[in-house]
Amino acid sequence: MSKIWNASEYDLSRRRLIPCYDLFYATAADLAGRSLKKVPSPAILDLGAGTGLLSEFVMQKVKSAALYLLDESPDMLAKAQERLAQYDPTIFIQSMTEPLPAIKFDAVVSSVAIHHLPDAEKRDLFGRIYDSLAPGGVFVNAEQILGATEWQQELYEEMHLNGARALGSDEDEIRAAIERMTYDRCATLSDQISWLREIGFQNADSFFHSFRFAVYAGWRES
Numbered sequence: 001m002s003k004i005w006n007a008s009e010y011d012l013s014r015r016r017l018i019p020c021y022d023l024f025y026a027t028a029a030d031l032a033g034r035s036l037k038k039v040p041s042p043a044i045l046d047l048g049a050g051t052g053l054l055s056e057f058v059m060q061k062v063k064s065a066a067l068y069l070l071d072e073s074p075d076m077l078a079k080a081q082e083r084l085a086q087y088d089p090t091i092f093i094q095s096m097t098e099p100l101p102a103i104k105f106d107a108v109v110s111s112v113a114i115h116h117l118p119d120a121e122k123r124d125l126f127g128r129i130y131d132s133l134a135p136g137g138v139f140v141n142a143e144q145i146l147g148a149t150e151w152q153q154e155l156y157e158e159m160h161l162n163g164a165r166a167l168g169s170d171e172d173e174i175r176a177a178i179e180r181m182t183y184d185r186c187a188t189l190s191d192q193i194s195w196l197r198e199i200g201f202q203n204a205d206s207f208f209h210s211f212r213f214a215v216y217a218g219w220r221e222s
Contacts (some may be wrong), residue, residue, distance in 0.1 A: 016167045028057065035137075037105075045070050045107070046070065047114070055069060067082070097117070105137055139217060145186055
């Protein structure tokens, strides 16, 4: 996603273009925060971290953690480093398809990033995430999903763009969003949860769903 976004416009555009923005991010942060309550010094990895929006939500819940941000865009990560300076994040400038940092994480989180990968690469990434988690660790993904049927997908698109217009997106921003979405490789929510379960994630499920936006999570066995 970072390659086709202007870092200086990203934050305001995302708030307009995700109609369920606050609950979407807050749910993901709550899931991570609840899972880390009993971990004294958790390590958290944000995949496709962008400007650090999700990490900011998460750190407001966790307060103290070793925070790692991974993204292929130096411009995005510069914004994230500024936003999250008080947490002194460690930065990795790389693609999600490259090997993940050789660290055991208590939480791996991501927001609206993994859907740019083809399905085979998503599944491969989920497996690598599982391997990178410490026992009891959680993977939380706040994601854009594909409708299970053509009718459902058309509904998702209509509700998404009408919601964005209601929040102040003008037609130039809508056209740019539609163009960016031609690069998307979304998968259905049910497929993604099934992949997590097949890999071995425990209690994998959806915990928030509003049309094309969903938050799902799974845990590595303790």
